[in-house]
Amino acid sequence: MQVTLKPVFLDRFRAALCRLGCADDRLLCAVSGGPDSLALLLLAQQILPGKLVAVTVDHQLRSDSANEAQVVAKICRDLGVSHIILTPDEKIVGNLQSSARTARYALLERAADAENCQHIATAHHADDQLETLLMRLARGSGVDGLSGIRARNGRVVRPLLEFTKAELIDICSSGGIEAVNDPSNANIDFDRVAMRRWLASTQHPFPATRALRTTSALADASDALVWMTDTLAAQRIRQENDIIICKASDLPRELKRRLLIRCLRKMDSNLAPRGDAIDRLLTDLENAQASMIGNIKCLGGADWQFSKAPPRRAQENSL
Template sequence: MTAAAARLATDWQAPRAAVPVDGPVGLAVSGGPDSLAMLLLFHEVAPRNFAVATVDHGLRAESADEAAMVAKVCAERRIAHRTLAIAMTKGSAVQERARASRYHALAEWAAAEGLAAIVTAHHADDQAETMVMRLNRGAGLRGLSAMRQIAQVPGAPHLPLLRPLLRWSRRDLLAVVEASGLVPALDPSNTDPRYERVRVRDAMTSNPAFIASGFAASADHLAEADAALDWAVQTLWPQVPAGAAQIVLSPPVDIPPALALRLLERVLAHFGALPPRGPALVRWHESLRAGHVATLGGVKGDARGKAWRFTPAPKRNDVSGSDIGTGR
């Protein structure tokens, strides 16, 4: 086993142990240097415990050849491979639409093949870029935690999404591919300055003041702090049966706002409300803290007594979305 494969074997232990179902996992491999390196490393570490899928979005003429290249690499190593073709159209928000379509196709593939999780090749440089983009938007703790090693596939909440390479650099993965003698696919969108991520990447790689590994380490620390908030919420959460029509909370008078907001998110989730935008949740909290009655997402909070009581709001003919309604 190579040194790089031994390193992956160590990094793979924690995410794999988090998957509650035994069985093979599915690797998302585009043919680019990052995902191709992941394929090669997994072939050394777990040669019979994974399958590979390549999503062809149909947006570039070269994409079919790139998928065929990955299929050939897999065939030579007796690895199961599928090309998942998506009929996408060019237009606005193409990267966001492509991402959603890609995860949907991967989730369907995983269900059809009985795969326990989807694995992607996101790495430390990706993590740093994501964190900088979210800093630019003024993200809070949860957003700055960026990508997690263990998450869920978007749109498929019961399918784990694993990222074992978040401590690897782009250069580390390129070295794995170069040592194999393979030539990876190069997607021109990865150098197109019209995309925010490309602009951030160019700024970070052209200025030695930015250290990607430092950003990635900070994201890990912030993720730990985010998990600590969730743990604290769990300790404050009352014993509420599923489907209960009322929740009564008695938060401490000096509860930090960040913790109070997490509690209110939990309230909304209990009643099946959609996650609100941050400013709306802050306004709801301010109204309750002031001892008012306030409604958000179809949930009425009454803070006129010592405790905060939450019930489904009466149905109204004029649905006004997530606007805050208050009263004394």
């Protein structure tokens, strides 16, 4: 199959790969069959001939999913791109979107290792970024959450973040490829679908390209705060026997909050308290009060102290 794409799209995609540091490496491309991932496939096939492996994950959540994966397989054959279909090791249960995402990325990581691909590309784009920003704003997220979808997360890269949905549909049209229709994309029970529907049906002042500027600025701010927290943690957190001590009383509240989270994770790496629980605990510590979170005893004051609470039975026997 001969595909001719607009040079401006190819130039922008090549520039994105260069910024992400993967312009010359083997790339594993996640292709579901929708217009976004098919556009990613077409662009990558043009820019990285011979260095591309496409993967479709069949989550086996719908009766048509196996057929849709085969449609993608045929498109890849026509393009001369190696293609793999993967299925989860276990049935997807619970929160379907979250569980499917976890299973999908685990399968992609495994396939990237097997195919000797240094990077995994997904088709997140500018409209996805806008949806993410607004969804997290509605949930009251802080700087880290509002930084949105990162262009790079480990070996996962997202070279389409500066492309709009309309541009990706244009790319598929130019390539003469018809996208697969996933009915779950019309299910407004999913928060993202509901946000997408609202954005499509409302005259709103949120252009996707402007959202990119906002999330990029917030990502820079988040990275700066992480760097600052790393520096302060090395200076202000110490361990004495089984007690972790942190001197944070003279710092801005956001840095106190981040150091607090570092201390809690040092005590229990599995602890994942919600933001409001952290805020309440931080207020207690600022007021020199004692508090509990999970199985960790926390004592405020000039120096915060964190220690594991004794097992409940031991506490009861000591009474």
